[in-house]
Amino acid sequence: xxxxxxxxxxxxxxxxxxxxxxxxxxxxxxxxxxxxxxxxxxxxxxxxxxxxxxxxxxxxxxxxxxxxxxxxxxxxxxxxxxxxxxxxxxxxxxxxxxxxxxxxxxxxxxxxxxxxxxxxxxxxxxxxxxxxxxxxxxxxxxxxxxxxxxxxxxxxxxxxxxxxxxxxxxxxxxxxxxxxxxxxxxxxxxxxxxxxxxxxxxxxxxxxxxxxxxxxxxxxxxxxxxxxxxxxxxxxxxxxxxxxxxxxxxxxxxxxxxxxxxxxxxxxxxxxxxxxxxxxxxxxxxxxxxxxxxxxxxxxxxxxxxxxx
Numbered sequence: 001x002x003x004x005x006x007x008x009x010x011x012x013x014x015x016x017x018x019x020x021x022x023x024x025x026x027x028x029x030x031x032x033x034x035x036x037x038x039x040x041x042x043x044x045x046x047x048x049x050x051x052x053x054x055x056x057x058x059x060x061x062x063x064x065x066x067x068x069x070x071x072x073x074x075x076x077x078x079x080x081x082x083x084x085x086x087x088x089x090x091x092x093x094x095x096x097x098x099x100x101x102x103x104x105x106x107x108x109x110x111x112x113x114x115x116x117x118x119x120x121x122x123x124x125x126x127x128x129x130x131x132x133x134x135x136x137x138x139x140x141x142x143x144x145x146x147x148x149x150x151x152x153x154x155x156x157x158x159x160x161x162x163x164x165x166x167x168x169x170x171x172x173x174x175x176x177x178x179x180x181x182x183x184x185x186x187x188x189x190x191x192x193x194x195x196x197x198x199x200x201x202x203x204x205x206x207x208x209x210x211x212x213x214x215x216x217x218x219x220x221x222x223x224x225x226x227x228x229x230x231x232x233x234x235x236x237x238x239x240x241x242x243x244x245x246x247x248x249x250x251x252x253x254x255x256x257x258x259x260x261x262x263x264x265x266x267x268x269x270x271x272x273x274x275x276x277x278x279x280x281x282x283x284x285x286x287x288x289x290x291x292x293x294x295x296x297x298x299x300x301x302x303x304x305x306x307x308x309x
Contacts, residue, residue, distance in 0.1 A: 001025045002092045004058055004074055007040075010091055011076070011084045017064060018074035024058055027085075027093055037072060042085040060084050097136060114151065126162075132189065144201060146184040153187055156195035156217065161185055165200035165223035165241060179203060181223055188213070194235075197221070203241075216253075228265065246281065255290075 004022045027040040032053035034041070043050060045062040052068040059073055060081045069075065078084045098118040105123040107113065113125075114133035121139045125131065129143055132151035137143065141155055144162030155161065162185040168176040183202025188210045193199070194217035201207060202224040209215065213227045216235040221227070225239050228247040233239060236254040243257050246265035257263065257275040267279050270286035270293070279285055284293045 001038075004076075006092070007058075007076065007088055011078065011087060013076045013078050013084070015064070015077040016075070017069055017077070018071075020074065022058055022074055024092075027089060028057075030054060030059070040085075040088065042081045044081060060088075097134070102139075108145075120157070138195075144185075146201075147187070148184065149187045150189040150191065150211075152190045154192040156193060156197070158196045159193060160198045161187070161193075162201045163198060165203070167203055167223065167241070183207065183224070185209075188229075191215070194219070200225075210247075222259070 002024050004020050004024060008016065008020065023038050024040045025038045028034065030041045030043045030050060032050065034054065034056055037056050039057045041057050042060040048061060048063050051059065051061060054073065055070050056072045058076065060076045060078065062079060062081050064075050064077050099116050101119040102121045102123065104121045105119045107125045108127040110128045111125055112130045114131055114135065116134045117131055118136040119125070120137060123137050123139065124142045126143060126145040128146045130148045132149055132153065134151055135149055135153040137155045138157040140157050141159040141161065147162040164181040167179040167181065169179055171177045181201050181203050183205045185199055185201050185207045190212045191209045193215045196217055197215055197219045199207060199209065199221040200223040205224060207221065207224055208226045210227060210229045212230045214232045215221065216233060218235050219233050220238045222239060222241040224242040226244045227233065228245050228249065230247055231245055231249040233251045234253045237251050238256045239245065239251070240257055240259035242260045243263065245251070245263045246267065248265055249263055249267040251269045252271045252273065254271065255269050255273045255275070261275055262278045264279055264281035264283065266282045268284040269275060269290065270284065272288070273286050273290040274288035275285060276289045285291060286293050
């Protein structure tokens, strides 16, 4: 349980409307059916019209029309309601991080394990790995040899970090022969990796996830990839070998990036896009093959004009 005043002390809200003396015991999605005064909700300006149907609770919102104010609600107004909601959840409604090494975990020789680390059930840490302070590796994940993981990293369940990638060359007989992967994986501080994700070791050198990169569930990061700071790679995305991704870039669900491509800073790669050429800083690309959004939409318009003439 938390007091509304505690929320006010944490977040510098632009305006507060309603009773500041309420207690909050839970956080829920915005709901017109809610009948409890002691729950916390949030809404963006895009859906602010829904507020008129909400009769109870504490609501973080971006804009507030005086005509929809309800006496049974407390409104906490801020320009960034989602961020405020995230900070409040993190501060008051999440369990403290788990610490400790499971009895079923296997840690091989010459590993360095930092302080306040959590290593879950059936986790395997192969030889010569480094795990930084305050890092969490959840159940059934395998960290292959020579992997370097920084501090405050979160890795989900059933991941493989540092496994070999898919690299073959035909030999003299025409048979495909595997190319050994003798590099490693380096994961920076504050990186988060979801469940069932693979990050392959480099053939030569390093596969690198830089500070604060966020990798979703069911993502494949191939050998020699470099993901820049504060970039996000979302579920079912595939980043092929030796791709370089800049900082603050968004790679949308089910998108694919062809090997050896360079993706700039502040780029948005659209849903299911197939990237077959380099992407410049600040561009948004969509489609298959992916093109800058204004070009792609222009081609679509011309195609529609030809079809419906």
